[in-house]
Amino acid sequence: MKNDVMNYALEAGNPYLLGAYAPTFNEIVADNLQVIGEIPKDIDGIYVRNGPNPRFEPKGHYHWFDGDAMLHAVQIQNGKAVYRNRWIRTTNFKEEEEAGECLWQGLMGRLAANMDRPWNRGVPLKDTANTAVAYHNGKLLAGWYMCGDLYSIDPITLETKGVEDFNKTLSSKAMAHVKVDERTNEMMFFDYELTGSYLAYGVIDGEGTVKHFTKVETPGPRIPHDMGITENYSILMDLPLVYDMEVMATRGRALPIFKRELPSRFGVLPRYGDGKTVRWFEGEPCYIYHVINAWEEGDEIIMDCCINPEPTPQDKLKKGASKVEKLNAYLRIEAHLHRYHFNLVTGETREYPLDDRPTEFPLMNSAYLGQKSRYAYNQHFDNSEKLRFDGLVKYDTQEQTAKIHWYGEGRFGSESPFVPREGSKEEDDGYVISFVTDERDGKSEVIILDAKNVDKEPVARILLPQRVPLGFHACWVNGDRLFS
Numbered sequence: 001m002k003n004d005v006m007n008y009a010l011e012a013g014n015p016y017l018l019g020a021y022a023p024t025f026n027e028i029v030a031d032n033l034q035v036i037g038e039i040p041k042d043i044d045g046i047y048v049r050n051g052p053n054p055r056f057e058p059k060g061h062y063h064w065f066d067g068d069a070m071l072h073a074v075q076i077q078n079g080k081a082v083y084r085n086r087w088i089r090t091t092n093f094k095e096e097e098e099a100g101e102c103l104w105q106g107l108m109g110r111l112a113a114n115m116d117r118p119w120n121r122g123v124p125l126k127d128t129a130n131t132a133v134a135y136h137n138g139k140l141l142a143g144w145y146m147c148g149d150l151y152s153i154d155p156i157t158l159e160t161k162g163v164e165d166f167n168k169t170l171s172s173k174a175m176a177h178v179k180v181d182e183r184t185n186e187m188m189f190f191d192y193e194l195t196g197s198y199l200a201y202g203v204i205d206g207e208g209t210v211k212h213f214t215k216v217e218t219p220g221p222r223i224p225h226d227m228g229i230t231e232n233y234s235i236l237m238d239l240p241l242v243y244d245m246e247v248m249a250t251r252g253r254a255l256p257i258f259k260r261e262l263p264s265r266f267g268v269l270p271r272y273g274d275g276k277t278v279r280w281f282e283g284e285p286c287y288i289y290h291v292i293n294a295w296e297e298g299d300e301i302i303m304d305c306c307i308n309p310e311p312t313p314q315d316k317l318k319k320g321a322s323k324v325e326k327l328n329a330y331l332r333i334e335a336h337l338h339r340y341h342f343n344l345v346t347g348e349t350r351e352y353p354l355d356d357r358p359t360e361f362p363l364m365n366s367a368y369l370g371q372k373s374r375y376a377y378n379q380h381f382d383n384s385e386k387l388r389f390d391g392l393v394k395y396d397t398q399e400q401t402a403k404i405h406w407y408g409e410g411r412f413g414s415e416s417p418f419v420p421r422e423g424s425k426e427e428d429d430g431y432v433i434s435f436v437t438d439e440r441d442g443k444s445e446v447i448i449l450d451a452k453n454v455d456k457e458p459v460a461r462i463l464l465p466q467r468v469p470l471g472f473h474a475c476w477v478n479g480d481r482l483f484s
């Protein structure tokens, strides 16, 4: 099978299957890893990252979002590291394993050929669970960017346990970006489907049972990617980037349209609020992939995120553009750090950019999620056609300063969570961790940076025995939360 995918990649010249993106086919466990520097002994936990890694030769033109999910993880304890990688055994993955071939056309393929396959949330696409990963109630939960099943994964072995049904209390699907409040162990989630005019929202308690579920009406099908939480509220998004539903119905193609005449709308509701109690705040039209954090301050809710004021760069494509040019354009993200203030008394929104550097895939100290925070760790886009990260930007939004760690010539990083130092008291007292892959020699490593001095050399570089292809979202599971 290995050769099938790679022959396809070479023949198609598909940039998202070659070089630093090329899939890996061996599932391994490796310890006694070579380390440059020293792994700090005050780190205890697991860094895990999700991403696309096709098992079989793709059908039709491959889009980076199509690949089967593979998790890569590094467990660190007592100054030692163990690396593991495993595909997620989704329902669709197992079906394809049985068939011995890919059964689905992808995002840029001939979706009409998928019409007889089971649709996911109004979309004839394979639910791969390849997008994000979070930790809640002793389980890693991996999900998909179009809303799908959340797969329960053993955080140590990366073995797929199956579809998580939350003690049979979940009546919907869920978007990959769930939000865990580590203070209460509640997990907030949302869901949508392209056949309905609503956003669903729910709360799962620390024992893994859905305690609250409600629906918020929207003027049509909406496709938000993320949400925000504060101590008492959740923030859902109705953004003016929508799918052309006529094209979807007739050609099964997910064609995004930016309706710049519409505002961005932010629906604020109490954590356990009924959907009818939502309060809408309006902002400038944009699309938002990822929220960093939100919190309550006086009469306001403040939300930091990365916004895309022009979210459809594919509109600038010339006629006759090649498949690769189209793929690059669809994957292009032109985002910057941005702040919203939603005034709960006046109903007004105030918003402004916090920086103009092209950054996205932000993470922060997850213990502060929903509480006032100051630091964000964003990935910096390199100046190429491809979606890849050439540096990590640590933002101090209070002082309005930034420190940058450049991964180095030909080296590209992954979404980088904050790792608290054992017994840490300050928000940035710890480390930042990232997989880095060198396109020139195909080698990968894990770098550990001092969070207060990310612009300095890593405190440790853990050399890995195989390449980790570039991917999507990551999380850090701290040892004191493992199985607790």
Ligand SMILES: [Fe+2]
Pocket (backbone or CB within 6 Å): 131, 132, 177, 225, 289, 290, 473
């Ligand atoms: Fe995402």
